[in-house]
Amino acid sequence: MGRKKSKEELYRFGVSMEESLIEKFDNYLMKRGYYNRSEAIRDLVRDLLAKEKVELKNATVYGIVSFIYEHHQRELEEKITEYQHENYKSIISTTHIHIDHENCLEVIIMKDKAQKIKSIADSIFALKGVKSGQISFVSLV
Ligand code: NI
Structure with missing residues (x-):
C-alpha cells in the first residue's frame, strides 16, 4: 500500500x-x-x-473576439454586422482587416458578462464561412 x-x-x-x-x-x-x-x-x-x-464569474469583463471569414460567402458580412447591431450595448469597438481577395479578419472588443460575450461570439463563429474564431477575456477580477 x-x-x-x-x-x-x-x-x-x-x-x-x-x-x-x-x-x-x-x-x-x-x-x-x-x-x-x-x-x-x-x-x-x-x-x-x-x-x-x-x-x-458573473463579473463584467472585456472580451476580445477575433475571427477570419470568407469575404465572398453570401450574406455573411450582413449577418455579422446585424449581430453586432443587435448587441451594440456590449460592443466597444470593431476593427476590420481585409487580409487578401478572399479573406477578412474582424476583431470585436466587447465589455459585458463573460457568458454574454461568449454567446455573441459563438453565434458569429457558427455562421457559414467563418473559418476560425477565438475569444480571450481580460479582467481585473
Ligand atoms: Ni474585408
Missing part, C-alpha cells in the same frame, strides 16, 4: 494522440521554449481553468 500523495505531488497519466498532432504540439513547444510536454500540458490546463473561472 502506497502512502497517500499530497495534492501538490506530481501524478503521471498517459495521453493518446495522433502522431501528426504530437508533431505539431512538439513544434509549438520548441517555439515556446518548453523543455517537456508535461510542463506545457500543465500550463495549458492552468490557462483553461483560469479562463473557465472568468467565464463562470
Whole structure:
C-alpha cells in the first residue's frame, strides 16, 4: 500500500494522440521554449481553468473576439454586422482587416458578462464561412 500523495505531488497519466498532432504540439513547444510536454500540458490546463473561472464569474469583463471569414460567402458580412447591431450595448469597438481577395479578419472588443460575450461570439463563429474564431477575456477580477 502506497502512502497517500499530497495534492501538490506530481501524478503521471498517459495521453493518446495522433502522431501528426504530437508533431505539431512538439513544434509549438520548441517555439515556446518548453523543455517537456508535461510542463506545457500543465500550463495549458492552468490557462483553461483560469479562463473557465472568468467565464463562470458573473463579473463584467472585456472580451476580445477575433475571427477570419470568407469575404465572398453570401450574406455573411450582413449577418455579422446585424449581430453586432443587435448587441451594440456590449460592443466597444470593431476593427476590420481585409487580409487578401478572399479573406477578412474582424476583431470585436466587447465589455459585458463573460457568458454574454461568449454567446455573441459563438453565434458569429457558427455562421457559414467563418473559418476560425477565438475569444480571450481580460479582467481585473
Ligand atoms: Ni474585408
